[in-house]
Amino acid sequence: MAQVLERIEQYADEISAAGVEGDKLMRLPDTVAQRLRESGAIRMLQPKQYGGLEVHPREFAETTMAIGAMDGAAGWVTGIVGVHPWELAFFDPAAQDEVWGADPDTWMASPYAPMGIATPVDGGYQLSGRWSFSSGTDHCQWVMIGAAVGDKHGKRLLPPQMLHVLLPRSDYDIDQDSWDVVGLRGTGSKDLIVKGAFVPTHRTIDASKVFEGTAPKEAGRTETLYRFPFSCIFPLGITSSLIGIAEGALACHLAAQKSRITVAGTAIKDDPYVLFAIGEAAAEIAASRAAILETVDRFWDMSEKGQDITFELRAIGRRTQTAAAWRVVRAVDEIFARSGGGALQMKTPLQRFWRDAHAGLAHAIHVPGSIFHASALTQLGGEPQGIYRSMI
Known part of the structure; x- marks a missing residue:
């Protein structure tokens, strides 16, 4: 953490001043996103095997607080986008390789709310829906979002089953006009639209296993961070x-x-x-x-x-x-x-x-x-x- 904080604190005045620009852009300025990327703030909970730091969650929290005190939007994006690497550690190794194999600084957006329907098809699911509040999404190359499993007619199954699924940037659209708010404007928490994207099974995980804590066991994660x-x-x-x-x-x-x-x-x-x-x-x-x-x-x-x-x-x-x-x-x-x-x-x-x-x-x-x-x-x-x- 000391190294991450030291790196980011060098730019504290710059990040604070950029809050004005972020409010106007309604997303993080590119310079701020780059400072976060360079500091390693988003890799704090990422597995070491993929260039992550695997820090104590306290260190992640204290770093997020420090960035939030510089600029609220920058802290918010750090706190949300920074958690996604923790969960990706439970996905199939093939999915982890797809996201981090070429670039360990690849970011993932969200949200987790099951606003879309995943219909089972051969080899995976077909996903459609619209998701709101995707913080930091303009600076992310992938998204990890929640989806309700549907039947062959696209209707939600009962009792409900929820997945977290991974999509590359090419499989969804960002509604650039969907974020015009009174606060946290610089987070750029815009809507995402997916129209019939194919999601292979290895890019999905049963959300209930993440919530209940069985996902890390099934993934063979023994590190304290992932338990x-x-x-x-x-x-x-x-x-x-x-x-x-x-x-x-x-x-x-x-x-x-x-x-x-x-x-x-x-x-x-x-x-x-x-x-x-x-x-x-x-x-x-x-x-x-x-x-x-x-x-x-x-x-x-x-x-x-x-x-x-x-x-x-x-x-x-x-x-x-x-x-x-x-x-x-x-x-x-x-x-x-x-x-x-x-x-x-x-x-x-x-x-x-x-x-x-x-x-x-x-x-x-x-x-x-x-x-x-x-x-x-x-x-x-x-x-x-x-x-x-x-x-x-």
């Missing part, structure tokens, strides 16, 4: 970027408030009420960082020892992660509300951090209802069913 639970590592990249965004907002706020005088002629340094609010917000952000990193460290130690990370522990981990996301965004609101009218100027990075934070909180991985329900019910001796087990 780590999906329900911790997938949300980790997203929430880490959100915490980084909050840390970036706090840094901008503090820099502006050091010499600020209110209209009443009071220096912010002399206003005890504002100082209390700033201190409380800073404490909430720090607590959120510490909380998710503690979960990562504990799950890593258990994985390394071969111990079972139970549903209850995973549910509590998701509760911690989700609560951390909400806590940091509330803290950003407290900061922004005390930044004065100057923070509304589009030329200030604080307003972009504020917009990006709220956009990031809208991700499905941060919806608290079912997660809080499942964690509480499990601790009370109950057994969550159906949707209450989703993504845990």
Whole structure:
């Protein structure tokens, strides 16, 4: 991690400044994508045999936070695109060779939501559908997306069966007009369209095996990194970027408030009420960082020892992660509300951090209802069913 951070921190000012361009382009500027590529940030969870770094997930999270504090969109793309190499490690070696064989810096976009239908055909599936929110997709050469298995008529099977499938850039279209939003504009999270693409079986994986943790066993992956639970590592990249965004907002706020005088002629340094609010917000952000990193460290130690990370522990981990996301965004609101009218100027990075934070909180991985329900019910001796087990 130290090497990745050292590489990327050399360009911190450049990445921060490029956030303005990213907002206009509605995707990461090419220079920022190149800096991420050169630093190795997207290869942190990639197998060593394919040029990856196989770092501790804590290191991935801390790097994502640092990049998010430079620019929210860059952190978001790092946190999402950076997780896909972890899952590709479970695919058929032929698929891994196709993606990484010629270039270990090949990126994959997503999303995982089963928005399309995969109809079985000889040797694989025929895939059609439209997927939204493909973050960083303009800079990716492949996509790893979710698909519901259909019958011969293209209707979803019941009970539902879900695959994660790989497609090269030549097999899908990007709707360039589908991303015009208020926050995280620079992520370029556009829609993907697939029309009858053939997906060979070796480029598919049963999504339930990834969620349940049997995929790494079947793939022969014995490394601690790949025995780590999906329900911790997938949300980790997203929430880490959100915490980084909050840390970036706090840094901008503090820099502006050091010499600020209110209209009443009071220096912010002399206003005890504002100082209390700033201190409380800073404490909430720090607590959120510490909380998710503690979960990562504990799950890593258990994985390394071969111990079972139970549903209850995973549910509590998701509760911690989700609560951390909400806590940091509330803290950003407290900061922004005390930044004065100057923070509304589009030329200030604080307003972009504020917009990006709220956009990031809208991700499905941060919806608290079912997660809080499942964690509480499990601790009370109950057994969550159906949707209450989703993504845990």
